[in-house]
Amino acid sequence: MTFxxxxxxxxxxxxxxxxxxxxxxxxxxGVGGLLMLHIVNIVFMVLTFFVYRFWALTRVRRALWPxxxxxxxxxxxxxxxxxxxxxxxxxxxxxxxxxxxxSNWVNSRIIDPEIGFSxxxxxxxxxxxxxxxxLYSAARYLAYRYRVxxxxxxxxxxxxxxxxxxxxxxxxxxxxLVFITFGIMKPWMDVKLLQYKLDHTKFGGQQFxxxxxxEGLWRPxxxxxxxxxxxxxxxxxxxxxxxxxxxxxxxDSSDSAAAIHWxxxxxVVIGAICSALAYLNYQIQFWKKAASRLTFxxxxxxxxxxxxxxxxxxxxxxxxxxLSLWILLPIAWLxxxxxxxQHLTITGNLNxxxxxxxxxxxxxxxxxxxxDFDIA
Amino acid sequence: xxxxxxDGSSAKRYEITPEVWQxxxxxxTERGDLAWRYEDLIRLWDYRPSDxxxxxxxxxQDSRLIIEEPxxxxxxGQHAPDLLNRKKEGLRAARVAGVLxxxxxxxxxxxxxxxPPITDTLAxxxxxxxxxxxxxxxxxxxxxxxxxxxxGRPNEILKSLTDQLLSVSxxxxxxxxxxxxxxMSNAFALPGGRIVVMRGLIRNARSPNELSAVLAHEIxxxxxRDLTERWMxxxxxxxxxxxxxxxxxxxLGDTLFQNSLSLSFSRSDExxxxxxxxxxxxxxxxxxxxxxxxxxxLSRSGGLGETLPDYLNTHPESEGRADYxxxxxxxxxxxxxxxxxxxxxxxxxxxx
Numbered sequence: 194m195t196f197x198x199x200x201x202x203x204x205x206x207x208x209x210x211x212x213x214x215x216x217x218x219x220x221x222x223g224v225g226g227l228l229m230l231h232i233v234n235i236v237f238m239v240l241t242f243f244v245y246r247f248w249a250l251t252r253v254r255r256a257l258w259p260x261x262x263x264x265x266x267x268x269x270x271x272x273x274x275x276x277x278x279x280x281x282x283x284x285x286x287x288x289x290x291x292x293x294x295x296s297n298w299v300n301s302r303i304i305d306p307e308i309g310f311s312x313x314x315x316x317x318x319x320x321x322x323x324x325x326x327x328l329y330s331a332a333r334y335l336a337y338r339y340r341v342x343x344x345x346x347x348x349x350x351x352x353x354x355x356x357x358x359x360x361x362x363x364x365x366x367x368x369x370l371v372f373i374t375f376g377i378m379k380p381w382m383d384v385k386l387l388q389y390k391l392d393h394t395k396f397g398g399q400q401f402x403x404x405x406x407x408e409g410l411w412r413p414x415x416x417x418x419x420x421x422x423x424x425x426x427x428x429x430x431x432x433x434x435x436x437x438x439x440x441x442x443x444x445d446s447s448d449s450a451a452a453i454h455w456x457x458x459x460x461v462v463i464g465a466i467c468s469a470l471a472y473l474n475y476q477i478q479f480w481k482k483a484a485s486r487l488t489f490x491x492x493x494x495x496x497x498x499x500x501x502x503x504x505x506x507x508x509x510x511x512x513x514x515x516l517s518l519w520i521l522l523p524i525a526w527l528x529x530x531x532x533x534x535q536h537l538t539i540t541g542n543l544n545x546x547x548x549x550x551x552x553x554x555x556x557x558x559x560x561x562x563x564x565d566f567d568i569a
Numbered sequence: 570x571x572x573x574x575x576d577g578s579s580a581k582r583y584e585i586t587p588e589v590w591q592x593x594x595x596x597x598t599e600r601g602d603l604a605w606r607y608e609d610l611i612r613l614w615d616y617r618p619s620d621x622x623x624x625x626x627x628x629x630q631d632s633r634l635i636i637e638e639p640x641x642x643x644x645x646g647q648h649a650p651d652l653l654n655r656k657k658e659g660l661r662a663a664r665v666a667g668v669l670x671x672x673x674x675x676x677x678x679x680x681x682x683x684x685p686p687i688t689d690t691l692a693x694x695x696x697x698x699x700x701x702x703x704x705x706x707x708x709x710x711x712x713x714x715x716x717x718x719x720x721g722r723p724n725e726i727l728k729s730l731t732d733q734l735l736s737v738s739x740x741x742x743x744x745x746x747x748x749x750x751x752x753m754s755n756a757f758a759l760p761g762g763r764i765v766v767m768r769g770l771i772r773n774a775r776s777p778n779e780l781s782a783v784l785a786h787e788i789x790x791x792x793x794r795d796l797t798e799r800w801m802x803x804x805x806x807x808x809x810x811x812x813x814x815x816x817x818x819x820x821l822g823d824t825l826f827q828n829s830l831s832l833s834f835s836r837s838d839e840x841x842x843x844x845x846x847x848x849x850x851x852x853x854x855x856x857x858x859x860x861x862x863x864x865x866x867l868s869r870s871g872g873l874g875e876t877l878p879d880y881l882n883t884h885p886e887s888e889g890r891a892d893y894x895x896x897x898x899x900x901x902x903x904x905x906x907x908x909x910x911x912x913x914x915x916x917x918x919x920x921x
Contacts, residue, residue: 220617237666242673242813242826245666252662259617266582267617274665285812293808347582348575348633397580548580550631
């Protein structure tokens with residue numbers, strides 16, 4: 194036997210049997226190791242004034258990604274802490290620092306000691322806030338790009354092209370439209386932005402195909418928007434200028450002012466809970482619809498959790514995280530991963546023979562300016 | 570359970586029967602034979618399940634070789650124990666954290682020791698006209714702190730006392746001094762040479778030299794360009810905090826870092842202003858016991874400043890400051906005649 198050290202050799206493509214229903218599993222074993230990793234990360238972050246966070250994030254991703262197995266093969270995360278750290282340093286020196294100096298300078302001059310309020314500087318300050326929103330959108334896209342580019346499955350890499358500034362411009366246009374329509378156009382914005390991301394996402398050489406529409410999203414979204422009014426009409430009577438509240442908490446108080454105060458607080462709390470549930474319902478509908486309209490080659494996606502299941506996941510994770518003072522956070526991660534594996538189904542021929550490595554290089558240096566910036 | 574291989578060019582899974590040798594691992598696929606040396610293998614430690622071995626090749630890092638059979642895993646362990654022992658990998662994380670900790674401590678130490686001399690030098694280089702442009706108008710301060718006390722003769726006496734102190738300093742620019750009608754026993758310096766004294770300070774002062782010591786202290790801040798320096802320092806600390814803690818919501822670490830550094834720098838500014846104050850009083854041969862008495866009273870009056878430990882305070886401990894005035898002061902005279910002092914005390918009394 195001769196051992197070569199010059200490479201892996203070249204192996205051609207051969208046929209593989211079609212698989213119609215694909216298996217997605219999430220491995221929840223080994224919680225102890227993950228908890229230990231989390232605690233060590235916290236200790237290291239404290240010791241390094243949080244600079245270690247880039248490495249901590251990487252170690253967590255490296256530990257979590259392979260727990261998700263698709264057709265028996267785990268996902269892999271190949272990003273490094275150093276890459277994200279250097280990306281952050283670049284962003285800090287080239288954008289955040291100059292931006293911080295500029296906005297400080299502008300803000301300190303809005304109220305001029307001699308001429309009073311300065312419209313020019315107030316306008317510049319407003320523009321600098323918009324600048325942050327623009328940078329944030331661009332950074333979110335870059336973070337998404339980095340995560341996908343560093344995700345492997347069976348040695349095949351994910352990739353995202355498209356320009357972060359285009360995504361940020363699109364986001365800006367969408368925010369503006371949502372703003373002038375009093376929030377009504379948000380489902381349209383959500384679909385458009387996801388469309389841009391998925392239109393530029395590939396796995397290997399295979400493009401994802403997303404036929405996003407807002408169909409089926411308006412009703413749950415309007416329900417969320419109108420929820421405060423619904424709660425108000427349900428509990429408050431307005432009769433000829435007299436406002437009365439239809440329900441009463443049984444407080445041990447004969448003071449009518451206190452009773453009205455607590456009833457108002459009760460309505461606000463009920464309103465907030467109902468709005469949160471309505472928004473959760475919209476989000477679930479959004480992701481269900483989005484998954485059903487996504488294809489990858491001949492493979493189709495379906496995501497079918499019920500609102501009760503999602504609610505259970507959120508409340509459970511919230512309690513686990515906060516009651517344990519973030520110590521048991523890894524359990525919340527595992528619950529999320531398991532939930533996704535349980536409710537996301539992928540069917541249809543993936544044609545693995547045709548799923549080949551993309552030709553372009555996705556090394557960190559190939560991603561250009563800010564390529565490895567990750568804010569997640 | 571079977572070992573398999575992905576060639577990195579497609580997602581096709583190749584079932585293989587690897588053979589473990591002294592030098593490496595060999596295996597055959599339908600397209601040919603491959604032999605990988607141990608020194609070329611990179612173990613993918615996070616692969617799951619963790620009792621399976623996943624490798625990639627140093628020169629072809631998209632390929633994946635997965636060994637699942639326990640006897641093969643054991644054999645590889647015998648020939649290349651490093652490929653099974655994760656301790657080294659674990660130590661790498663500790664080493665990264667160690668290097669970062671040392672790096673961060675070096676940066677913080679550098680800030681602590683280098684920022685004050687650098688900003689002090691820079692602040693003195695900034696032309697005085699720049700600072701004058703930043704000087705707040707008295708009208709803006711009056712809105713928050715109370716009306717300016719306008720009594721004519723007392724203001725003349727205060728101005729002449731300030732000029733007397735300025736005459737022995739080498740500061741070439743004018744200083745504006747005003748009293749605001751506020752019961753607080755306080756005084757402060759603002760950018761551009763504006764000193765504001767509260768009515769309460771003059772009212773509570775028991776001798777003209779107490780007031781002189783405080784005025785000389787505030788003149789010290791102006792002469793040392795402390796206001797410009799503070800702005801520079803806080804900007805530098807803010808930038809470094811962003812570098813360390815990122816741009817997310819303010820964290821406890823971020824707050825502690827920024828505040829403890831700026832408090833520490835602020836204490837050293839106050840000490841320098843005290844030194845300057847004693848210097849001016851000595852030049853004019855003024856009795857320093859006024860300054861000592863002022864800080865002693867401040868110490869006795871308690872308040873938050875006196876109950877907090879030193880490192881949480883913007884000012885040094887009052888008793889220590891009183892001692893400093895007493896020990897370093899050499900003068901014997903009073904700054905004002907008793908008659909002038911009584912007139913000055915009436916600065917906020919409106920003439921009918």
